[in-house]
Amino acid sequence: MYNKNNILFLYAILYFAFLYIPVMLLPVFSFNDAIHMVFPLKGFTLKWYDQMINASRLHQALFNSIKVGVTASIFSTLIALLAAKAFTKYKVRLRQLSYGAILLPFVIPEIIIAVSLIVLWTGMGLQLGLIPVTISHVLFCTPFCMLVLISRMEGFDRNLEEAAMDLGENAWGTFWRVTFPLVLPAIVASLLLSFVISFDEFILAFFLTSNDQTLPLYMWGQLRFPKKLPHVLALGAVIIVATSIIVMLSYWLRNLGKPTDKKSNIGGI
Amino acid sequence: MIRYWEKIYAKSENIKAYALLFPALLMVILAMASPMLLTFVTSFHTQVSMMEIDTTLTLGRYKDFFSKPVYTTLLGRSIKISFFVTLVTLITTYPLAYYIAFYVKKNKMLWIVLMTLPFWTSYLLRVFSWKVILGHKGVVNSALMALGMIEEPLGFLIYSQTAVVLTLAHAWAAFAILPLYVSLDKIDKSLLEASYDLGNSKFQTFWRVTFPLSLPGVIGAILIIFIPTVGDYVTPQLVGGTDGRMLSNMIQALFGRANNFPLGAASAVIMLFSVSLVALIVTYVTRKVSMRMS
Structure with a gap:
């Protein structure tokens, strides 16, 4: 619409810095050869990563988080898939x-x-x-999953399903051979995003668990001890990189095979 | 006759639809609505001893809440902080969403992905990094001291309500950027051209056309930010100090160490009720103001 606006562009860059600097700090300090997070940096080290790999309670927490995350993402995606189908196919009263x-x-x-x-x-x-914890995560993830799935299911051509029916497929065949492959990228995206949400979720887990810790709870527990801090930073850096990759992947999946003019339609989150 | 069959068909469509919606609705009822109802009932009970709760219905917990200044202070502060978080987030993200919607031509999607990506990374870690940035021996203070610009660490940076607002405005940015962008991007560009043809300046066009048309996004952002942030627990705990404590920290204590479920339940009920009320008022006022403007 408009051509150029240098002030707004500058603002966008500054805001970008505001968004990213706090997130990037943790990885930077995770390689720093000092216990306290203070400038100037002391020197490069990998020892905090070494410490992280050898922390045994961390392994248990990681295992718990994966268990909860996988279960929550499967259930919330299934529930959301059915609901999204209802909202996109039928006129619901x-x-x-x-x-x-x-x-x-x-x-x-x-x-x-x-x-x-x-x-x-x-x-x-x-x-x-x-x-x-898992139940609360399913509850919390389902809205995200539903928005992701609806934006995909609204996007594709209804005629494809009708064509399959006309060519003699029954409802089940149409679903498996036409609808499902078309919606599959969104289903995978929904699984990935809900896994990330559950994996990072703190408050629900904090209130609803007793002795079994998830990874965010483990980190929360370690934050109190200054000496334990660097290996939490290393863990944080790994989590930040891993979630970024998963989220990028899911964004890419959601746009897969969409007509180009709809590529900017990201509906919801 | 045809009418009749149409009716039956329409009904069966509804039955099919609700069969598909059943798991989702059942989950909301079992895992959210009924626990919340139970909490509401619990708020009329009395904690007698550690393990014992007297289930005679009483308004005592609500009286407790409103008679002790600490609770009302925390409630007021929680709402105030959420209000400022919402305001700051809206003001800081609006120009950005505006820029992406109207000026960015190539790779809009990439801009949106980059602006929302930090939101997906661990919330706990993002809040924690603000503690590190603002702390007494933190990044800002140590950097300023290393540069010789200050001699003593600046104490006001952390453990304040400002720190809580700043951290939350950072954490919730994506929830404002997305709805604002979606509503701005939807605006029919020919309306803006019409406004210019009628002699409006760029500024007038913004206030009379663009801004009123973007209000659905503004209201969406208000609702998604204002209500959840009031219940935030991590941020006040990490960067709030005593000055930045919020009602949620109190609720946590009542369900934890203090072990007074009924009073905790009453606090939760009051929190949800008052924040919804304020959100409704804010939405209503925003809508009224916009109608007067356009």
Whole structure:
């Protein structure tokens, strides 16, 4: 629309720095040969990474996080897939209400969801632990998954399904041979994004687990001890790089095979 | 006759749709609505001893909440902080979303991905890095001292409400950029040209056309930022100090060490109710103001 605006461009660059500098600091200091995070930098070292690899409680926490993340991402993607299908294929009565209800966990403060689940869980006489954490993560991830899936399912040509039907496929065949391959990239993107959300989630896990730690809880526990800090930074750097790659991959998947004029349509998150 | 079959078909469409929605709605009911309802009921109970709760219904916990100044202070502060976080985030991200929507021609998608990528990296780590940046021996202070610009560390940087607002505005930026960008990008460019043809300046066009048309995005951003940030626990704990403590830290204590579930439940109910109310008012006012403008 407009040609050029140097002031706005400069602002965009500055804002970019504001967004990225805090995130980049941790990886920078993870290679620094000093316990405290203070400038000037002391020298290059890999010893914090060595310490990280050998921290045994970290391994257990990592395993827990992966367990919770994989379970939560599979369940939330499945639930969201069915819901997205309903919203894109049918004229649902009370559409806004159902839609809003499913997106609600995304808006309600996590602490409210967390304490409510504590009240329910302990009220039923059950032990807090990774199960309520996983349930809360499924609840929290489903809205994201649904938005990702809906934006994909709205994007493709309905005629393709009808053509398959006309060519003699039944509903099941149409689904497996036409719909599913078309939606598959979004399903994978939804699995990846919900895994990342669950993997990084802190508040729900903090409230709802007892002894079993997830990775963010492990980091939280270590932040109190200055001497333990550098290996948390190393861990943080690895997590930042890994999640960035996964998220980039999922963005790429979501645009795969879309008509070019729709490429900027990123609907939701 | 045809009408009749149409009705049946429409109904069966609804049945099919709700069969598909069933798992999602069941989950929301079982894992969110009923626990929240139970919490609401618990807020009318009384904690007698460590393990014992008296289930006679009473308004006592609400009285407790409003009679002790610490609770109302924390509630007011939580809402104030969320309000400023929302305001700061909107003001700082609007020009950016505007730039991407109207000036960026190639690789818009790449811009959006880059602007939202930090949001996906660990929330805990992002908050922690602000603690490191603002701390007494932190990055800002040590850098300024190394450069000889200050002799003593600047103490006001961390453990304040400003630090909480800054950290949260950074953490929630993506939630403002996306809705703002989507609403700005949707604006029909011929409307802007029409405005220029009618003799409006660039500034007038912005206030009379662009801004009012971007309000759905503004309202969306307000709702997604204002309500969840009020319940944030990590940021006040790490960079807030005593001055930046929020109601959520108190709720955590009531469900943890203090072990007073009913009072914690009442605090949670009050928090959710008041923040929703304020969000509704803000949305309403924004809409009214915009209608007057355009």
